[in-house]
Amino acid sequence: MRWLVITLVVIAALVAVMVAGPQIIGDKGYVLITLGDKAVEMTVVSLAISLIALAIAWWIVKQFIRWIFSLFKGSHNWFGSYGDRKRRRAFYRGLQALAEGELLEAKRALQRTTDGDFDGVNYLAAAQVARALNEPDRMRKLLEHAADYKHSKVAATLVLARLEIETNNPEAALKHIDALEEKDQKHPQAVRLRAEALARTGQWQTLQHNLNEWKRPLGDDYVMWSERIAKGKFAEIASKQGANQLKLYWEELPRKLRHDDAYRAAYVKQLLEQGMHSDAQTCLIEWQKKGPHPLLLPLFKEINLPNASPSIQAIESWIKQDDKNASLYSALGHVAFNSDDLVLAEKALLKSIKLSENREDLTTLARLYEQRNDDNQALLFYKQSMEVQ
Incomplete structure (x- = not known):
């Protein structure tokens, strides 16, 4: 025109x-x-x-x-x-059938999409169907096809890495993550999967070296990973060189790490696993002079000493300052129970479940009444513990 x-x-x-x-x-x-x-x-x-x-x-x-x-x-x-x-x-x-739980229909429908231009999303969906149908080999092939598409490569690689970890093949998971571009390796899920793979291969030193850099992508799991790394490293030393070498290793750690609460918690746990309850008690009291810490306080429950009066005195002093704290009564009850002070244990645990009912304390109360041959009370608390979420 x-x-x-x-x-x-x-x-x-x-x-x-x-x-x-x-x-x-x-x-x-x-x-x-x-x-x-x-x-x-x-x-x-x-x-x-x-x-x-x-x-x-x-x-x-x-x-x-x-x-x-x-x-x-x-x-x-x-x-x-x-x-x-x-x-x-x-x-x-195929997507609708997958959401409906009609897996075979979803599989058939998605098989008819292989020649379409879906940017690899059809292969990702088909892999999810294969996973639900327990077809790991087919799932792996579909994910490899999806990884050929630029916009699906990261998702497909992450699922492949997760699959390798689930099948106890962390080395292969690391290879998948290493195959990603450098910027994609910083993806939060890629970091988490790498951390898990490194942990399963016992590369605690590498994990410790990268932990601060990964603080942001790990988010709320940072403390958990800090504790897990410490526990893994401590367990490795204790199993290979003994508890005394573990104590020497702790003393040689940088001051910053020795003041890290996650490292302290991991160290105490390892002392307890090595049967060094007295040393663990000393550490817990020393490191909580300013008051109870949420990572350290629960570890009192594992102290098993005939004379746990230092722990009992410390917890009772905190209760005087905060008599509505169920966690304090719970810790006191377990310490007393493990040291055969059943009167104090009963009093503290009943107070704990009154403030905040939990299965652990109810089960311990049931065991306490069993020791007293009070089967009716024991059965009552066992039933009550089963009803708690």
């Missing part, structure tokens, strides 16, 4: 010149066209009208030819569009 407008404007300008020219010089003018033996004579106005008619006819013919070509070319698009629509319907049905 644009071409037609331009042509008409040019012809109109030409006609204006041809018409106005003769009038200015007082001559109507004529045009003579010779084609071999034939001659055509017409006025300027007739020529202008002929040119306009010719331009319009040419535009119509051109549009007609273009339309004819589009019919032949469009036949391919019609078939292609039909195939695309079928694959899209299969893709949507």
Whole structure:
């Protein structure tokens, strides 16, 4: 259409010149066209009208030819569009069937999407179906296909790494994560999976070296990982070199780590596992001089000494300052129970479940009444513990 407008404007300008020219010089003018033996004579106005008619006819013919070509070319698009629509319907049905729990139908539907352009999402969905159907080999192949697509590579690789960890193959999980681009390796889930794989391969030193850098992606799990790293390192030393070497290793740690509450908790746990309850008690009291700490206080429950009076005195002093704290009564009750002070244990545990009922304290109370041969009370607390979420 644009071409037609331009042509008409040019012809109109030409006609204006041809018409106005003769009038200015007082001559109507004529045009003579010779084609071999034939001659055509017409006025300027007739020529202008002929040119306009010719331009319009040419535009119509051109549009007609273009339309004819589009019919032949469009036949391919019609078939292609039909195939695309079928694959899209299969893709949507596959997702719906997956959400409905119709796994076999989802599998069949998604199998019809392999030639479609879904940016790898169809393979990710099919892999999820394969996982639900317990087809790990097929799931792995589907994820590998999904990883070939740029926008699905990270998701597919993370699922593959998670699958390797679940199947106790952490080395392969690390290889998958290493295959990601550097910026994608900083993805929070990639960091978490790397940490898990390193832990399962016993690479505690590497974990410790990277922990501060991973603080942000680990988020709320940072403290847990700090404690887990410390526990893993301490357990390795204790198992290979003994408890005394563990104590020496602790003393040689940098001051910053020795003042880290997660490291302290891990160290105390390892002392308890090594049967060094007296040393554990000393550490717990020393490190909580300013008051109870949420990571350290629960560890009092594992103290098992005939004479746990230092722990009992410390906890009782905290209760005087906060007599509505169920955690303090719970810790006191367990320490007393483990040291065979059943009277104090009963009093403290009953107070604890009154403030905040929990299964651990109810079960300990049941054991306490069993020791007293009070089967009715023991059964009552066992039943009560089973009802607590």
